[in-house]
Amino acid sequence: MLELESVTKRFGGLTAVKEVSLRAAPGEILGIIGPNGAGKTTLFNVISGFYAPDGGHVRLDGRDIGGLAPHLVCARGLTRTFQLVKPFGNLSVLDNVMIGALTRVHVVGAAREAAREVIAVCRLEAFADSRARSLPIGLRKRLEVARALATRPRILLLDEVMSGLNPTELVEMIAILRRLHGEGLGLVVIEHIMAAMMRLAQRIVVLHHGEKIAEGRPEEISRDPRVVDAYLGEEFVLADA
Amino acid sequence: MRRDLPALVLFGASALAPLTIHDGFLLDSLILILLWGAVSSAWNIAGGYAGQVSLGHSAFFGLGAYSAALLATRWNQSPWLGLLVGAALATVAGLVIGYLANRLKGPYFGLATIAFSQVLLILASRWRAVTSGSEGIPVPFRPGLWTLGFSSKVPWVYLVLTLAVGVYLISRYLETSRPGYQLAGVREDEDAAEALGIPCRRLKVTAIAASAAVTSVCGGLWAQYVGFVDPFYVFSVDLSVRFALNSIIGGIGTAIGPFVGSLLITSLEIYLRATFSDFKAGLVGIYLIIYGCLLIVVVRFVPQGLVGWIGERARAMGRYARA
Numbered sequence: 001m002l003e004l005e006s007v008t009k010r011f012g013g014l015t016a017v018k019e020v021s022l023r024a025a026p027g028e029i030l031g032i033i034g035p036n037g038a039g040k041t042t043l044f045n046v047i048s049g050f051y052a053p054d055g056g057h058v059r060l061d062g063r064d065i066g067g068l069a070p071h072l073v074c075a076r077g078l079t080r081t082f083q084l085v086k087p088f089g090n091l092s093v094l095d096n097v098m099i100g101a102l103t104r105v106h107v108v109g110a111a112r113e114a115a116r117e118v119i120a121v122c123r124l125e126a127f128a129d130s131r132a133r134s135l136p137i138g139l140r141k142r143l144e145v146a147r148a149l150a151t152r153p154r155i156l157l158l159d160e161v162m163s164g165l166n167p168t169e170l171v172e173m174i175a176i177l178r179r180l181h182g183e184g185l186g187l188v189v190i191e192h193i194m195a196a197m198m199r200l201a202q203r204i205v206v207l208h209h210g211e212k213i214a215e216g217r218p219e220e221i222s223r224d225p226r227v228v229d230a231y232l233g234e235e236f237v238l239a240d241a
Numbered sequence: 242m243r244r245d246l247p248a249l250v251l252f253g254a255s256a257l258a259p260l261t262i263h264d265g266f267l268l269d270s271l272i273l274i275l276l277w278g279a280v281s282s283a284w285n286i287a288g289g290y291a292g293q294v295s296l297g298h299s300a301f302f303g304l305g306a307y308s309a310a311l312l313a314t315r316w317n318q319s320p321w322l323g324l325l326v327g328a329a330l331a332t333v334a335g336l337v338i339g340y341l342a343n344r345l346k347g348p349y350f351g352l353a354t355i356a357f358s359q360v361l362l363i364l365a366s367r368w369r370a371v372t373s374g375s376e377g378i379p380v381p382f383r384p385g386l387w388t389l390g391f392s393s394k395v396p397w398v399y400l401v402l403t404l405a406v407g408v409y410l411i412s413r414y415l416e417t418s419r420p421g422y423q424l425a426g427v428r429e430d431e432d433a434a435e436a437l438g439i440p441c442r443r444l445k446v447t448a449i450a451a452s453a454a455v456t457s458v459c460g461g462l463w464a465q466y467v468g469f470v471d472p473f474y475v476f477s478v479d480l481s482v483r484f485a486l487n488s489i490i491g492g493i494g495t496a497i498g499p500f501v502g503s504l505l506i507t508s509l510e511i512y513l514r515a516t517f518s519d520f521k522a523g524l525v526g527i528y529l530i531i532y533g534c535l536l537i538v539v540v541r542f543v544p545q546g547l548v549g550w551i552g553e554r555a556r557a558m559g560r561y562a563r564a
Contacts, residue, residue, distance in 0.1 A: 048436060074438035082436070088429035099426040102419050103438035111419070151438050 008055035016042040018210040031201030039210040048080040049073040079148040080157035089133035100150030122146040138169035155186040259395045268394040275401040281487035281499035282408040283455035289494035291448035292428030297354030301331040301453040303475035305460030324461040328454040335453030339446035362476035377471040389465040412496035492548025
């Protein structure tokens with residue numbers, strides 16, 4: 001269980017995240033939405049240890065992980081992906097995923113096998129030996145998920161893994177995430193594509209100017225007037241769902 | 242095993258060379274090729290595998306050279322002990338500089354390492370009471386294995402060859418082991434590596450310290466072989482650049498690359514020096530000009546280094562043959 005208690009992050013005079021509290025139950029898919037600059041990625045950076053919070057607590061299964069180094073947060077069972085994907089460009093897809101697997105599996109041969117399994121789950125078998133740099137963006141997003149998954153997290157933070165995908169890739173990605181959810185993995189998902197989010201998330205938190213302005217089930221969120229206000233001019237996106 | 246074929250050929254030929262070659266000049270060349278290859282390979286642990294491109298590795302080389310020379314001359318100890326002391330000092334120095342320079346990337350890291358080597362240069366050239374200052378230290382010739390004094394070059398070939406094979410094996414370990422793969426991740430993208438649970442700082446600092454220790458051992462052996470330690474040489478930026486260049490030209494981040502680079506550069510340098518030494522003083526530095534031109538050509542046309550380039554050719558040929 002991931003629990004945030006009035007988490008605040010400031011950059012100089014700018015408060016990027018202001019007293020945000022939320023919780024993601026084990027095995028739940030929690031969506032985080034909000035307009036550009038709402039503080040979604042900053043929130044991920046705080047949770048995953050890349051930024052130390054200026055106030056509040058981040059708890060994973062009751063233990064405070066706020067300010068812990070990212071690799072230690074990963075060791076505790078929480079792994080994140082990056083919005084701007086960061087593949088190990090010169091290495092093969094298999095090596096990319098294997099480096100993730102090596103965090104839990106300390107023997108190279110066994111880690112390679114574990115990586116192959118994850119690659120199969122993410123349907124990247126055909127590209128296992130390709131250089132990560134040579135993959136198109138859709139597959140790079142999937143590689144980003146596969147690599148994070150290989151660290152065997154209990155909670156996976158996904159930062160816009162569905163944006164930039166074509167419709168076929170989007171369907172595949174949703175199928176992969178559903179499957180992971182079905183296996184009991186907790187997902188916290190930042191997304192811009194509302195349609196996908198409405199179908200995927202069980203609960204949604206809306207951020208605006210760094211503050212949580214709404215929280216609830218997708219259908220509640222899409223009717224919430226504060227949310228519609230925040231997304232002024234984007235109602236059609238919500239209506240799409 | 243197939244990957245090790247070039248190394249088997251190179252090291253095998255070096256091992257057999259003293260049996261057929263008795264010419265002092267050629268054996269001297271072989272020793273220098275292996276020694277500079279070994280130092281570059283040590284540099285490659287940090288610069289190639291960990292992606293920490295240092296331009297101050299002469300600091301560690303000089304620490305090793307001075308440790309061996311001072312222990313032998315001032316305290317009358319075995320140079321073997323000097324190698325150990327030098328390795329220990331360099332490890333500490335590597336840990337300190339690795340820790341302090343952790344957040345510096347690319348050229349900034351390079352500049353910090355240059356500064357470090359220059360501090361040691363000033364120390365060695367000014368602290369006359371201990372180091373004899375800029376006069377340098379002549380290392381006395383005392384025959385015997387324990388004192389590392391050999392009247393023949395043959396034992397030196399095998400000594401330096403052992404060192405070279407050792408560093409090569411460390412490099413191969415880094416290509417096939419867990420820390421090696423994790424270092425590759427750190428080199429490619431530190432944030433991603435960190436997010437995947439890799440303790441980036443610890444790995445980088447360890448790699449720099451290991452690289453420093455091996456470099457120092459090379460420096461200690463070099464001092465015993467050459468018989469003289471000059472602060473302006475052993476702590477020079479030139480020397481640091483040479484370590485880096487051998488790896489870059491041969492193939493950075495590959496086990497055999499630094500040795501290929503050293504084979505090419507060292508033999509070229511020796512050849513050019515020998516060829517142009519008869520001319521008037523104006524041509525003394527010509528080998529540096531040719532050296533520079535070669536570097537420009539390599540960086541411009543085969544930036545991945547010779548080993549990487551040959552590998553790509555071979556794969557392309559393989560595809561062509563299958564098609």
